[in-house]
Amino acid sequence: MIYVVLAFLAVSLLLYVLLAGADFGAGIIELFSSKENQAINKKTVYQVMGPVWEANHIWIIILIVILWIAFPHYYNILVLALHIPLTLVLLGITLRGVAFVFRYYDAYKDSSQILYDWMFKTSSLVTPIFLGLTMGGVVSGDIINPSQMENHSFLEVYVHSWFNVFSILTGFFYAALCAFLASVFLIGEVDDTSKSMYMRKASIATIVVVSLGFITLAYGYFSGIAFVVDFIGNIWSVSAIIVSGILLFPLWKSIKSGRRIISRALAGMQIFFILFAATITHFPNILFTTNGSISIYEHPVPDSVMNVLGISLLIGGVLIIPGLIHLLTSFKLIKLLEK
Amino acid sequence: MENIDAARLQMAFTLIFHIVFACIGMVMPFFMVVSHKKWLNTRNPIYLTLTKSWQKGVAIFFVTGAVSGTALSFELGLLWPEFMKHAGPIIGMPFSLEGAAFFVEAVALGFYLYGWKKIPETFHWFTGIIVGISGVMSGILVVSANGWMNAPSGFDYINGEFLNIDPVKALFNPAWFTQALHMTLAAFTATGFAVAGIHAYQVYKKRNIELHKKAFKIAITFAAIAAILQPLSGDLSAKDIAERQPVKLAAMEAHYETKKGAPLYIGGIVDNETQEVKYKLEIPNALSFLAFGDFNAEVKGLNDFPKDEQPNVAMVHYAFQTMVGLGSLLMIAGMLFFVAKYKKKSWFNMPKFWLLFALLAPLGFVALEAGWIVTEVGRQPWIIHNIMKTKDAVTPMPGIIFSLYTYIAVYTILTIAVTWLMARQIKFLNSVKTNEA
Numbered sequence: 162m163i164y165v166v167l168a169f170l171a172v173s174l175l176l177y178v179l180l181a182g183a184d185f186g187a188g189i190i191e192l193f194s195s196k197e198n199q200a201i202n203k204k205t206v207y208q209v210m211g212p213v214w215e216a217n218h219i220w221i222i223i224l225i226v227i228l229w230i231a232f233p234h235y236y237n238i239l240v241l242a243l244h245i246p247l248t249l250v251l252l253g254i255t256l257r258g259v260a261f262v263f264r265y266y267d268a269y270k271d272s273s274q275i276l277y278d279w280m281f282k283t284s285s286l287v288t289p290i291f292l293g294l295t296m297g298g299v300v301s302g303d304i305i306n307p308s309q310m311e312n313h314s315f316l317e318v319y320v321h322s323w324f325n326v327f328s329i330l331t332g333f334f335y336a337a338l339c340a341f342l343a344s345v346f347l348i349g350e351v352d353d354t355s356k357s358m359y360m361r362k363a364s365i366a367t368i369v370v371v372s373l374g375f376i377t378l379a380y381g382y383f384s385g386i387a388f389v390v391d392f393i394g395n396i397w398s399v400s401a402i403i404v405s406g407i408l409l410f411p412l413w414k415s416i417k418s419g420r421r422i423i424s425r426a427l428a429g430m431q432i433f434f435i436l437f438a439a440t441i442t443h444f445p446n447i448l449f450t451t452n453g454s455i456s457i458y459e460h461p462v463p464d465s466v467m468n469v470l471g472i473s474l475l476i477g478g479v480l481i482i483p484g485l486i487h488l489l490t491s492f493k494l495i496k497l498l499e500k
Numbered sequence: 501m502e503n504i505d506a507a508r509l510q511m512a513f514t515l516i517f518h519i520v521f522a523c524i525g526m527v528m529p530f531f532m533v534v535s536h537k538k539w540l541n542t543r544n545p546i547y548l549t550l551t552k553s554w555q556k557g558v559a560i561f562f563v564t565g566a567v568s569g570t571a572l573s574f575e576l577g578l579l580w581p582e583f584m585k586h587a588g589p590i591i592g593m594p595f596s597l598e599g600a601a602f603f604v605e606a607v608a609l610g611f612y613l614y615g616w617k618k619i620p621e622t623f624h625w626f627t628g629i630i631v632g633i634s635g636v637m638s639g640i641l642v643v644s645a646n647g648w649m650n651a652p653s654g655f656d657y658i659n660g661e662f663l664n665i666d667p668v669k670a671l672f673n674p675a676w677f678t679q680a681l682h683m684t685l686a687a688f689t690a691t692g693f694a695v696a697g698i699h700a701y702q703v704y705k706k707r708n709i710e711l712h713k714k715a716f717k718i719a720i721t722f723a724a725i726a727a728i729l730q731p732l733s734g735d736l737s738a739k740d741i742a743e744r745q746p747v748k749l750a751a752m753e754a755h756y757e758t759k760k761g762a763p764l765y766i767g768g769i770v771d772n773e774t775q776e777v778k779y780k781l782e783i784p785n786a787l788s789f790l791a792f793g794d795f796n797a798e799v800k801g802l803n804d805f806p807k808d809e810q811p812n813v814a815m816v817h818y819a820f821q822t823m824v825g826l827g828s829l830l831m832i833a834g835m836l837f838f839v840a841k842y843k844k845k846s847w848f849n850m851p852k853f854w855l856l857f858a859l860l861a862p863l864g865f866v867a868l869e870a871g872w873i874v875t876e877v878g879r880q881p882w883i884i885h886n887i888m889k890t891k892d893a894v895t896p897m898p899g900i901i902f903s904l905y906t907y908i909a910v911y912t913i914l915t916i917a918v919t920w921l922m923a924r925q926i927k928f929l930n931s932v933k934t935n936e937a
Contacts, residue, residue: 218570219606223599225573229584230592237585240577244897247578251571252910258567259914266556267921268928310896319897462665466589469667470596477600484607 162464162471166231167457169474171436173227177220179342179432182335184217186343188257188285189336190362191278201355203278205347207265218254230470234460235448242304242322246295253288256280286336293335297328300388300439302449309452327386330377337373338432341366345412345428349421360416367409388449392442401438405431504891506900507579510907512876514575516869517911518568521918523868525565526639527691527722528558529632534718536625546711553929554715557922558631559613564918566602568911579900583883583893586662590655591645593667598641605634639687640680647675650875651744652884674744678737679875685726685733686871689830690864692723697861698926704854707930713848717841720857723864724834730827735790742791745885746800747809748878751816753787755801762787762799767821770814775803777817811880819873826867833860 191202228236240247260280267273298304304322305313344363348356381389392398408431415423440447446454461467501509532554539547573595577584608630615624648654654670655662696719702712741749749755753765756775764787768780788797802810833856840847847853883890 218566219599219603222570222573222602223596225577226592226595226599229577229588230596231589233585233588236577236588237581240574240581240584241895241897244578244895247574248903248906251574252906255567255571255910255914258563259917262560262563263917263921266560268556268924315898462589465665466592466667469593473593473596473600477596477603480600481603481607484604488607488610 162467163231163458163461165471165475166227166467169478170224170227170231171440173220173224175433175436177217177224178335178436179429180217181220182289182339182432183342183346185257185285185289185336186339186341186366187347188282189289189340190343190347190359192282192286193340194358194362198355198358199278201351201358202347203264205351205355208350218258221254227470227474231462231467232457233462235455235457238304238307238448238450238455239299241307241310242318243295243298245319246291246298246323249291250288250295253284253291257284257288260284289336289339290332293332294323294328296335297331298323298325299447300386300449301325301327301331302387302451303328304448304450306450306452306455327377327381327384327389330373330380334370334373334377337366337369338435341370342428342432345416345424348416349419349424363416371406371409387454388443392438395442398438398442401434401441405434405438408434501901503898503900504894506904507894508890510900510904511575511579513904513911514568514572514907515872515876517915518565518572519868519872520865521561521565521568522639523687523865524691524694525558525561526632526635527687528554528561528695529628529635530688530722531692531695531715531718532558533625533628533632535715536628538714540621540625546714549929550711550715553925555613556925559609560918560921562605562609564914566606569602579895580883580893581895583888586888587648587884590662590665590667590670591648593671594641594645594648597671598638598645601634601637601641605631605638608634636684639684643680643683644671644673644676646875647679648673649883650679650879650885651675652887657887675740678733678740682730682733682737682871685730686864686868688722688726689730689827690868692719692721692726693830693833693857693864694861696720696723697858698922700854700856701858701861702926702930704851704858711929716857720834720837723830724837727827727830727834727864731831734824734827738790739792742799745879747802747805748811748816748874749791750800750802750805751811751813751878752820752874753799754813754817755787755799756803758798758801758804760788760798761785761796762791764790768817770817772813809881811878816874816878819870819877822870823867823874826863826870830860830864830867833857 187202187206191199191206194202225236228239257280260277264274264277264281267277301323303325305318310318341363344359344366348359348363351359378389378393382393408427412424412427412431415427443454445457447457448455532551535547535551535554538544539551577588608627611619611627612624612631615627619627648670651674652670653673654666654668656664696716699712699715699719703709703716738749741752753762754768754770754777755762755765761784763785764783765777766781766783768777770777785795788799789795791797791799802813836856840853879885881889881891883893
């Protein structure tokens, strides 16, 4: 049953990184756009993401709940060492969600929109940066194991674990990845004039993602971060990253020929390969502390807990996934009919 | 301020907000679908306008409820890591099921909000029903997790270790039913009176009277039924607490000495030093009857428990009095509505009638928050009743006070913004002709 739970954990992580990432990215694109393009983006985001964006963000709740039920020991280390960035992620999620609703549901469209838009755009950038920072913190190897916390200072335990160059680079890398995903997802949703705008954004985002990815790995390698050094030495990780890079070519081809389902599938696969590369090298050791990595199988919960969770997840999946797919497809189909 | 006090305040503060948002997001869909059904049946455009404006309310409160709920799911671990490390796996079931229910709700809400004229009418209406039902399911599940903290079950606690974990038993802990019933009724009462009160005020101000009267009737019908049923559920809760958490009951009643035929105190000022309650109204033998159904039953007093295992008596007592007092008031108001509806239709033309209900608008939520103070403060010093103390569960990270300040700032702004937004919705509603919306 632990494998069912792990599969759900992996799927939730993938979908959150992918779908919420695209949501964040839409805000980032808006932040770096001219006034005119901002208006286009605002409208597009409402049409495309409106019906599904709530569902997109629930994956993180599923992720957290699985972690605390099935891997409480892991969860405990994360909430202690990464308390500060997680709190900032939370504030970002809160402000962003609220701004999203405000800007589309306020009865009057007046100057208050400026404030909502500003809130939406900035929190769209800040949240994925801190999210990426947190992910970087998990693997950067600066987390201090709770059992040894007493011998360390506040800064060492609660700040250095995530406020280090590698984690910060990871944060920016993830934010760029979000912008990349959003522009690829949105290209298929707009008319030809706006299309070129998103194409331009997509190409800029691609360059930024690839260079930041390269810089992050290079920095990690030369400063001897165990996670990266082993990563670069592992045939599976390296191949996955190369595949993810190569996929850029068919992706561009399908974008240009307007095949949006294929474009999305390719972009999704790229994220899958990046996450695969990040976890495969050390799996099941995903968390890196100053004293080496910790296996996710350490301190297992009783079978009774794992079984009940696995069954709940399977039932939930059966209930939700058809509805979700129906939601996604029915609104896409409707859009086509309207045209 | 000590770290633990800051953590407790932050938790209390975020919960107080979340409860309001979540209750409205959970109950308003029911008003919305009733109005929607009336539109489908009568094709009276007023109902369509009303449904659409309530739908905006649902969307706004669903999101604020969802983000403040996400915040709480993190905070549980961030503030109480030691609690979550042990309790997480045991009470995981209500939370994972709640995640599923919440997901169903989000999917259904996606259909509902964006489905006008795009999906078949009846199916569209039905997705609104699913929003409501899954919202109530989420509420019940989360309350069940809280029930477990009051009535820990589904494990054996041996030498400081939690063994033989049975998550299903933990889900159906002895407190889950009474708490969930009480909370669901409270949510309907509080939201119903709040929504009805807002519309009553608009009627009182003679704005768009026809629409606001219809809105009022839908909301108050739910609220009145719930408020009239609530005392029965309260009685179940009291008897349950008397048995499982006698110290909480004693604090609720500021009852210091163990006694047979214990009196019930109404109101009064608690002096914890002298163990006296001044200026109270005393009903002989009533506490024994309410707690055990027997006028001469023995009710344990606070002095039977060690000092360091007692909650803050004054706070629990005042909160309890507030809850019961306001609850009774709302029950009477609910009865008044039914009298007006079936016997005295002329009351609906009296401005005083509308003013009365406008003034009652916030009281349901005051009672509801007071009730949560009773159950949460009344459980102290335990985070898991008789197993783990709150002070042993708190995060070792210093400086939680700064996190508290940030939350206070953000949530205060959020509240102001949501209130402002609602005011604008109503203003907008009054400014449009009904067939335009």
